[in-house]
Amino acid sequence: MIEKIGNFDGNNKKIGIVVAKFNDLVTKKLLDGAIQTLVQNGVSDDNIAVYWVPGAFEIPRITRKLSETGDLDGIIALGAVVRGETSHYDYVCAQVSNGIAEVTLDGNIPVMFGILTTDNMDQALNRAGGKAGNKGSECASGVLEMINLEETIQNN
Ligand SMILES: Nc1c(NC[C@H](O)[C@H](O)[C@H](O)CO)[nH]c(=O)[nH]c1=O
Ligand SMILES: CC(=O)[C@@H](O)COP(=O)(O)O
Secondary structure, three states: OOOOOOOOOOOOOOEEEEEEOOOHHHHHHHHHHHHHHHHHOOOOHHHEEEEEEOOHHHHHHHHHHHHHHOOOOEEEEEEEEEOOOOOHHHHHHHHHHHHHHHHHHHOOOOEEEEEEEEOOHHHHHHOEEEOOEEHHHHHHHHHHHHHHHHHHHHHO
């Protein structure tokens, strides 16, 4: 049996981060967590490109454009969608999840889903460096693991 254990080597990897400005009290913390983890795993600061979009709904469009450039090894999508009074939350969440899923499946590079979808701001903050961890950091580890796994598959 051949088992490939997770490889988080970030050397010479180019990572794009698409992050929503909406709820930036949360998304800035997600971004900080992602960048810190990427750098801790060997990604050069010069190889991290950050793209801010108005809200989570706009993330898939920019993510697809970045994926198509061929300049990146992976993308991290970061956002915080917090339920309000209306059904708008449901439409934003659906667009973002479906859109990112399309890009990561149809494109040539992995895209990590770092979108918090919460009922309130406390839940979001808890997942952006609070007691429930940092989704941005998780996605940073994940994108490096996916890049290296795909390289291994490609080379075997
Ligand atoms: N309510 C939240 C939004 N709403 C804005 C949309 O994402 C979008 O920018 C707007 O509908 C214009 O197309 N965005 C979030 O990221 N988080 C929210 O909680
Ligand atoms: C996720 C949203 O779009 C939501 O925060 C908007 O709030 P509301 O439904 O009260 O307009």
